Amino acid sequence: MSAIKSMDGISRRRLLVGAGMGATALAGAALTGSEARAQDKKPPDAMEVLDKLVGGKKAKEGKVKVRMPEIAENGNTVPLTVAVDSPMTAQDYVKTVHVVADGNPNHEVVSIHFTPLAGKAELSTRMRLARTQSVIAYAEMSDGSVWSGKAEAKVTIGGCGG
Amino acid sequence: MSTARIRLPANAKKGEAVEIKTLITHVMESGQRRGSDGKPIPRKILNKFACDYNGKRVLSVDIAPAIAANPYIAFFVTATETGTLDFAWTDDDGTVIKEQSKITVT
Numbered sequence: 001m002s003a004i005k006s007m008d009g010i011s012r013r014r015l016l017v018g019a020g021m022g023a024t025a026l027a028g029a030a031l032t033g034s035e036a037r038a039q040d041k042k043p044p045d046a047m048e049v050l051d052k053l054v055g056g057k058k059a060k061e062g063k064v065k066v067r068m069p070e071i072a073e074n075g076n077t078v079p080l081t082v083a084v085d086s087p088m089t090a091q092d093y094v095k096t097v098h099v100v101a102d103g104n105p106n107h108e109v110v111s112i113h114f115t116p117l118a119g120k121a122e123l124s125t126r127m128r129l130a131r132t133q134s135v136i137a138y139a140e141m142s143d144g145s146v147w148s149g150k151a152e153a154k155v156t157i158g159g160c161g162g
Numbered sequence: 163m164s165t166a167r168i169r170l171p172a173n174a175k176k177g178e179a180v181e182i183k184t185l186i187t188h189v190m191e192s193g194q195r196r197g198s199d200g201k202p203i204p205r206k207i208l209n210k211f212a213c214d215y216n217g218k219r220v221l222s223v224d225i226a227p228a229i230a231a232n233p234y235i236a237f238f239v240t241a242t243e244t245g246t247l248d249f250a251w252t253d254d255d256g257t258v259i260k261e262q263s264k265i266t267v268t
Contacts, residue, residue, distance in 0.1 A: 077230040088240075101228055105194055108226035117220045119179025119240035126230040128192070159230070 046102035050138050053098045053111065057146045064097070064139045064149030075129040075159030082112070084121035084139045084147070094121035096140045103133025128159040164188050164208075166261040168249060173266045174241035182213070183236040186251055186259065192227035208259075210252040211235055216245040241267045 044052075050059075067081040084094045093116045099109040112123050121139070129135075132154045139147045166186040174180045186208070193205025205227060212222040220239050239247070249261040 104228050106192075106227055108224075109228040110226060111224040113222045113224075115219050115221060117215055117218055117240055117242070118238055120238040122238055123221075123223070124234070124236040126234050127228050128230050129228075 044107070046100045046107040046134075046136060049100050049107045050098060050136060054138050054140055054146050057140075057144070059138050059146040059148040061148055063147040064137050066099070066135050066137050066149045066151035068135060068151055068153050070152070071154045071156070072129060073156045075131070075155040075157055077126045077159070078129050078153060078155075079124065080109075080127050080135065081122065081124040082137045082149070086121045086139075086141065088114070088116050088119060088121055090116045091142070093142045094139050095142055097121070097123070097137055098140075099135060099137045101127070101129060101133055101135050103129070103131045105130060109135065129153060129155045130158045131155050164251070164253075164259050166249065166251070166259060168247075168261055168263045170247070170263055170265060172264075173268060176241060176243075176267050178241050179238045180241050180265070181236060181238055182247070182263075183234070184211075184249060184261075185232065185234050187232050188251075188253075190227065190229060190231040190233060194227070206254050208233060208251045208253055210250075212250045213237070213239070214248040214250075215239055216243065220247075241265065243267050 063085045065083045068078055072078040082097055082099055084097060086092065086094045094114050097112045100107040101109050109127050110125065114121055134150055134152045136148065136150045164187050166184065169183040171180055188208050189206060191203055191206040193202065195203050197203050207225065207227050209225050210222065211225060213220040221237060223235060244267045245265065247263045247265060251259045
């Protein structure tokens with residue numbers, strides 16, 4: 001009885017409006033909270049990782065070949081070859097090749113630091129792919145220019161989790 | 163412990179780019195997997211590979227957990243003179259696994 005009596009003081013409408021606003025404010029706070037958390041957790045994009053590795057230089061398409069099977073049945077071991085078109089002489093050679101996979105939890109795959117003594121700017125290895133994705137390579141030349149190449153692989157069984 | 167295998171031609175012509183294939187046994191634990199107790203299995207990988215030819219660097223490779231277990235790395239070297247090729251893999255725990263091969267250049 002006493003509760004109803006105290007409500008007489010405040011009009012019913014004011015009470016409802018007040019409650020509604022409170023709920024909206026609460027919902028808003030919750031939303032910004034989860035958004036902030038999502039931003040904290042969001043890993044850097046594969047292209048951001050590459051840009052950072054080459055120090056923000058602009059990459060031109062070409063010269064770099066990424067070879068891997070179109071369909072990788074087992075993501076645990078996917079053959080990969082990166083080759084860069086370069087004479088590999090003391091004056092003109094490939095300094096570094098960075099390879100990233102855009103669908104892996106950690107985008108980095110390898111960074112290869114060549115010297116002219118490596119007769120060809122080419123390296124083969126085997127990598128893990130978590131899911132169907134693109135593999136992108138950036139090559140930094142001795143003259144400072146950056147070239148890029150890309151390939152895509154369909155992965156049947158992912159190779160990162162357990 | 164890890165054992166490494168190197169494959170390269172015993173003889174090469176001067177100036178020729180010869181292919182060198184390397185394979186080493188290693189779990190390459192990525193740090194992404196969870197064990198049967200639900201706890202993450204700590205990362206343990208070989209994070210660096212380097213090859214020197216008569217003391218001169220041919221290449222070095224920074225390796226990420228995305229490289230498959232028992233890492234296979236194949237690359238080229240210009241045969242300049244008869245000598246030795248040194249290979250070194252660096253583990254996350256700091257140990258360095260070394261291997262050496264000889265090459266005859268004619």
